[in-house]
Amino acid sequence: MSKKGKLPAAGLLVAMGVVYGDIGTSPLYVMKAIVEGNGGLQTINQDFILGTISLIFWTLTLLTTIKYVLIALNADNHGEGGIFSLYTLVRKQGKYLIIPAMIGGAALLADGVLTPAVTVTTAIEGLRGVPLFYETFGNNQNVIMIITLVILLVLFGLQRFGTDVVGKAFGPVMFLWFTFLGGVGLLNFSQDLSMIRALNPMYAIQLILNPDNHLGILILGNIFLATTG
Template sequence: MEKKKRVSFGMFLVTIGIVYGDIGTSPLYVMKSILKGNGGIAHVNEDFILGALSLIIWTITLLTTVKYVLIAMRADNNGEGGIFSLYALVKKVAPWLIFPAMIGGAALLADGVLTPAVTVTTAVEGLRSIPAMNRFLGSGQAHVVLITLVIISTLFAVQWAGTSKIGKAFGPVMLVWFSFLGIMGLLHVFDRPGVLLAFNPVYAARILVSPYNKAGFMILGSVFLATTGAEALYSDMGHVGRGNIYASWPFVKACLILNYLGQGAWTLTHTASGTLAAIPDMNPFFQMLPEALRAP
């Protein structure tokens, strides 16, 4: 029988600490990937940015809010979620579903291998926006890889403590992180409120066939990175309970979207900057931060 998890602020923190660590780091690299795929900041305009933002907003809404929060989380197995819990519900009806379940399990393992590496590497590379760290890291990747390995090894080394303790430890940190994402994004939205037009899905449809979009439909490869880790809402349901995910997701989603809008607003303000265009792998997430947060 399902053991229901009580909805409380404490469990709200645990949920944020456990469930959203993956999707919460997506703003570090999504807009960077989109801009790079279009040739850099010098090759984008307002239509492109609004279209890209609209794709991000509606991808998060459809794949995370609708698919996982509103649909998948209703298909629990005594409160447990995940691909194998889902298989346990349907195996009596169609035993052959073991094959897609195995594929889903393999995809989950692949995601667990790839995502931490991409996320941490991108975060470490962002340190290049700090002059002192830029000198230390240099133009190569050797120091970046070394720091990434140390961070990932440390994180995996403490996994033995268990989900509850990890959630309690990281919950306050993630609360500060998401609040930071939202506030930083909101500051730039005030500078360019026109980015709010991105909530209109027409811009998302239009950018896919726009001549300003050099990547064409392949832009979706970068956009889908915005939902990296969304499956955790379903697979971690047994740890924190459905109610706590329902309570925390609106806050997390609002902070994520505000940050993406802020990055878009900042990009539109600096499209004519030759200095930024000359920066290899320019990342709007780090560049839009106040100078006081980037310089020693």
């Protein structure tokens, strides 16, 4: 590969901050939403955990890897992506195609509004597990909302400087975050290697059909949170 084709480590770090920052924060609220939606920790057993992990794994594999890497990245408009860019490729096939294009654009806008709010709010709520924070603020939700608003205002304020600045700022943070997730994951996985069974999609199917799954097929709504970003 020529020197022009090589991507330096610094470039990878910036890309990590820009591209993977969103999906990398999904673990903050995915399992919390799944467990609470099923009635709390008292209803959780090993089969439920295996089924949940299996659902998350295969959802990420099918949507993120197969759909985006193998399909979406090959469906570009002269190198341009996005719902409206792709619409220009098919608009001659019928005027009605503007409808799914508008729906896709609306969904993208909704995701852009919802994801940062949910991610930051859930992260700040997690601080209640810190004794000092809980002793100081207790269960005061107003404090959580104020802290969340301040963080979001700062983050959106930084975006005016462009993705390069954002990537350089968040790249190292995301690197540390992914390293932490990987380290904790490997540590816990080494204590119970049987969790590798979750790679079997049958556990995912069994969880959806399991009567102990109070949400039924609607659990996929919580599982889908893992794909945000």
